[in-house]
Ligand code: C2E
Ligand code: MG
Ligand code: MG
């Protein structure tokens with residue numbers, strides 16, 4: 086209540102802020118029922134292996150098809166969902182949907198070891214139900230645990246609380262791959278990562294954007310080399326140009342993702358890509 090009053094006072098001085106807050110509250114109100122109303126959907130963006138030139142997996146990306154506001158990107162509501170505790174319900178929906186779809190692709194193309202990568206919000210790693218939920222969703226979907234990758238950000242890894250790291254260890258022990266999302270945007274400590282059951286890094290888009298500038302290029306090259314010393318696979322995010330792609334190839338990057346390779350696709354379009362050998 087005090088918080089709301091405080092925000093109200095702010096709004097007296099700034100009409101735009103007020104409008105933004107009204108919109109925020111409207112989203113918070115609509116979120117809890119949005120799952121039941123079936124307003125969420127997933128797009129799948131190919132993760133392309135540089136050794137084979139083919140998709141080795143997909144990242145599942147959440148969309149909220151809001152009745153009035155059109156399709157919303159998670160950047161506009163995930164933080165709200167985390168603050169209000171709705172993230173667990175949304176996260177469970179995402180995992181179930183992604184694992185079901187992943188299992189379809191696995192049954193259709195068992196020889197490809199095609200994996201599905203799912204984003205997990207830091208708040209979810211504090212949920213004591215997370216590990217059990219993930220394991221039962223895998224079980225009910227039939228997707229092998231080795232074909233599920235979970236993307237966590239550095240904030241979950243570097244938390245001083247024990248829960249996130251314990252959850253991580255349990256998930257990795259079940260055979261699930263753990264990757265660090267947006268690597269390099271937080272407090273990156275590669276030496277500490279060595280002590281965690283992490284299989285890969287997703288280099289933040291800012292690094293890909295920096296390719297072409299000599300110092301940034303050197304940093305990316307060095308990060309990839311160091312990751313390989315630590316036995317971590319590297320995925321570069323936000324690859325938008327042929328030049329970025331060829332530079333990353335030259336640096337022995339493992340996997341690339343971005344608009345130059347493919348936009349995020351609905352499941353049926355992704356299936357068509359796989360049918361065509363892509
Ligand atoms: P992220 O996990 O780092 O995902 C990559 C984002 O970059 C996606 O934005 C993707 O659409 C976008 N992208 C892909 N290729 C390119 C490119 O070449 N250039 C540029 N500029 N962008 C590209 P999106 O789908 O809007 O998702 C934003 C963020 O929301 C994600 O960032 C992730 O942190 C979060 N998110 C997405 N889905 C979920 C989910 O199911 N659960 C949770 N907790 N978070 C999610
Ligand atoms: Mg991600
Ligand atoms: Mg990312």
Ligand code: MG
Pocket residue numbers: 266267
């Ligand atoms: Mg992100």
